[in-house]
Amino acid sequence: MFNTLKNRFEQGYRTSAYPKEKIALWRRYRGLPQIHKDASAELAAECADLCPQNAIDPVRRLIDMGRCVFCGTCERISNGAFVSFTNDFEISVAEKEHLLTDGSLPSLADHSRQHFKKLFGRSLQLRQVSAAGCNACEADLNVLATPFFDLARFGINFVASPRHSDAIVVTGPVSRNMKTALLRTYKATPDPKVVIAVGSCALTGGPFRGSPEITEGLDTLLPVDLYIPGCPPHPLSNLHALLTFFK
Amino acid sequence: MKTDFLEIENGRKLARDEIPHLGFDEFRHQALDIVKDGGKVIHYFAYPEGGDMKLMAVLRTDRLLAAGCDAPEAYPSFTAECEPFHIFEREIAEQFGIRPEGHPWLKAVRYHANYRGKPDVFGNDYAEDIPGNYEYYAVESEEIHEVAVGPVHAGVIEPGHFRFNCIGERVLHLEIQLGYQHRAVENLLLNADARRLPIIAESIAGDTSVGNSLCYSQAVEALSSVAPDKGAQVIRTIALELERIANHVGDLGALSGDVAFLPPANYCGRMRGDFLNMSLLLCGNRFGKGLVRPGGVCFSLADEVRNILDERIKEIKPQVRHVAELLFSTPSVLSRFEDCGAVSLSDAEKLGLVGPAARACGMPYDARRCFPTEHYKRLDIPEYALPSGDVYARAKVRGDEVMQSINIIQSLINGPVETDCVNGKIPALEPSSFVVTVNEAWRGELSHCVLTDAEGGILRYKVKDPSFHNWNGLAMSLRDTGISDFPLNNKSFNLSYCGFDL
Incomplete structure (x- = not known):
């Protein structure tokens, strides 16, 4: 008993004050990409050429955050002169076309559906479906339950059954072997319901693009309401998206 | 013990023709000897070259050993004599349609058609969804009940199917069927x-x-x-x-x-x-x-x-x-x-x-x-x-x-x-x-x-992935264990679904 109390004392109070207080992530963290329009055409073309995810449009000077895995190759190649990654983790969007960006994102709050806020603003129950990713997205959704993030304090929980949920949160590139289970889970979720796509795989197939076993974008199967980019998205990106979209 | 398997070094390149290419019988005999003598299987896989199929084994004792051979279309299973080859032979059968005759547990590993368009070794129709016509091991008695869990689990976890055969609370046997996360990673690494x-x-x-x-x-x-x-x-x-x-x-x-x-x-x-x-x-x-x-x-x-x-x-x-x-x-x-x-x-x-x-x-x-x-x-x-x-x-x-x-x-x-x-x-x-x-x-x-x-x-x-070996360890740990202790055992292994499914 004494040992339990001693540990409790040592651990202290750890819950973050976000969103009331802003959090500045370490500068090596790669969040919202910023395109520098004044970079030369050759540099832009070189970055596009070396991007492993084919995420850069060098002519329109845009980067597709749906495909991007935030590996930082373009920033390294251009030494930050064409693309630099900021430490801004608030990068989720409600419309797929907004993933294609030069670094200025429309406000998620303005694009969230007002009736969702009314329906789910005080209580939101999520059902997660893991569909063939690498389990990193799942891991960084799971941590939202740990004391630092403490998702439950906002009235948001992950639940064990689609029957109890308001939204499904899908990760992974939806393999052929997982498609039916995903569609059945969606069907089992009562209306009105929300679909949230988390991570590069669910957005576009991510690192697995081109494999005949996967689906290149959850939106080709289900109507997606909220897109959270990243490989995986930082837990704070997930938290920001949920709070801004529903609160 | 004399062996033709070549001692190799971790992370050291070899010209492929340096690796001993044995006759199949010799390959089988020596691989079995090494593993029966306490050796372990690191890799055992098939690959196509020209129009032919080859087999390659990388084994470990206190050294790393490698050898290969031409792959027959069917061969007497290694597993029947020596268990550590079990999952590797199933994988070879699934990927390339090479049949290990007499394999005691010849079932699909990840549920996909083989890469050579050969008749399916398991008799699966891949137009049907997993588990398709997968036959779970069953214990028969009036007292026995089965519990089926997954692929979608109650938590934020990867998908997999667990089939328990229980008598009351006691698990007699757990069978784990994976493959839901299969993304064809090995082929993607080959072609991308x-x-x-x-x-x-x-x-x-x-x-x-x-x-x-x-x-x-x-x-x-x-x-x-x-x-x-x-x-x-x-x-x-x-x-x-x-x-x-x-x-x-x-x-x-x-x-x-x-x-x-x-x-x-x-x-x-x-x-x-x-x-x-x-x-x-x-x-x-x-x-x-x-x-x-x-x-x-x-x-x-x-x-x-x-x-x-x-x-x-x-x-x-x-x-x-x-x-x-x-x-x-x-x-x-x-x-x-x-x-x-x-x-x-x-x-x-x-x-x-x-x-x-x-x-x-x-x-x-x-x-x-x-x-x-x-x-x-x-x-x-x-x-x-x-x-x-x-x-x-x-x-x-x-x-x-x-x-x-x-x-x-x-x-x-x-x-x-x-x-x-x-x-x-x-x-x-x-x-x-x-x-x-x-x-x-x-x-x-x-x-x-x-x-x-x-x-x-x-x-x-x-x-x-290490999980390729260890999922069966989890299945064994559940034998004669209360089904309510499954989560505890599962977490103590915490194996990878996607690493296994590839």
């Missing part, structure tokens, strides 16, 4: 543009991003005669240890939660996040993605970063130790951990278990000690194993490894670490070569094997 390969390798299993990118990068380095500098080796070692710590700490918390002792569950959840944030400190990603690339690392361990890392570890180390002491000294925890889900040493040997799950059964194999890469060559990794094979041993081994890994990292950051960062460009591979890379990832022996063709293209990319 070279610049994509590091990203794919890191996404084989996200919780083992560093392990997989290390195996991949070492393979490319060997095949292109590029070597990382000493500083890069230190940084990679730190990253692999951080990955180990984060996962072990998280699982100790989850185990505590599964026996309803909530303080460590919460503390470990938070501390795991702190270790993930140390990976982010290194390379900007909590899972170490983007750090390891052929030739070295993409991010330095500048003194500023090193000092922050040092401070954070100094702060968290006593907290981790105290929480582990709390966990392992609480009677209600011990009464649930001890004697729960024990796997015997002899079963563990037959299943070929690896990693902490094997060390908990008295098998001290650790690739960091036996086949060291990176900076491990200069570290003294102690021989360590516990005998009991139960949840307690699996938890304790992992708890002890956490402290050991923290000490390793501290010893590596007490002085400046200098490296020339690489830009991530992928060098060309030498033709007609072979390499196998083995690393001790947090779940155990992780290995990639790469064969190049006459033009320097990749002919075969074979990935083996």
